[in-house]
Amino acid sequence: MEPSEDTGSNLASQEVNPVFLQQLRELDIPEEAAKQALLHTRNVSAEEAAMYYFNKLENEEEGDEDLLFKMVFVVNMDLGMGVGKVMEKRKHTFCQIAAQVGHAAVGLYQALQEKNSWREMAWKWDQSGAKKVVLQGTNVAHLLELQALALSLNLPTYLVQDAGLTQVESGSRTVLAIMGAEEMVNNVTGSLKLL
Known part of the structure; x- marks a missing residue:
């Protein structure tokens, strides 16, 4: 039938x-x-x-089996985070963007453990090379718009809100992480520039 x-x-x-x-x-x-x-x-x-x-x-x-998966990180460029800054009190070089991307990666990976289908996606992503891309976002509104689009496509996301211990104000939304099949993620972030 x-x-x-x-x-x-x-x-x-x-x-x-x-x-x-x-x-x-x-x-x-x-x-x-x-x-x-x-x-x-x-x-x-x-x-x-x-x-x-x-x-x-x-x-x-x-x-x-033919799908490729990737994780993308969209950085809020409006915050002016440095890629390398000497912190006077700590006397060492601190890479703010790298730290925020790290927070996003850990947060997203933890979120992926919440659903069986997301855990399976994380496994497939890892097996296919664990592709990661860092992109430029305009501002908080842009990150929120991208997150809403990703969620409407059932893609897992994680948005970092900084604790404010370094360069940016407490509560600042610094990096949006998105993961999924490459084609689906490209529907959300395909037009953004690499960092």
Whole structure:
């Protein structure tokens, strides 16, 4: 049987057969995915929906093998952070941008542990070379706009708010980190200049 040509909004308004749904749940298919599979196969049977779900899952996994992942860091250039500054009190060179990017990397990597799909993404990113790129952002508003776009694409993000112990004021938003499939991340940051 061919899947229904209904759009997602039409599918969401339809009811699923509760007996078929229970049968799919017994196969360890997540509830929302089971509902979508039933709706796409017009509630014909649990077997049809299961075949649809597992075929779709297999196709997605095959497509993921070719994906490259990257982590980008967008620096708030409006803050005028130095790339190397002698701190009078500490008597050593302190690289503010590098420190802020480091905070962003750690924060994003910790955030990636919150969801199974994000942990898997982190693993794939690591296996594909752990690509990292540092880019120039205009100001806080620009970073927030990029973060909203990334979140709308379901990309994990982390925005650093500095403690104010060095060059920038406490609470300053310094670096936005974003991670995901390279093509998706490029939809958010592809037009930005390298730092």
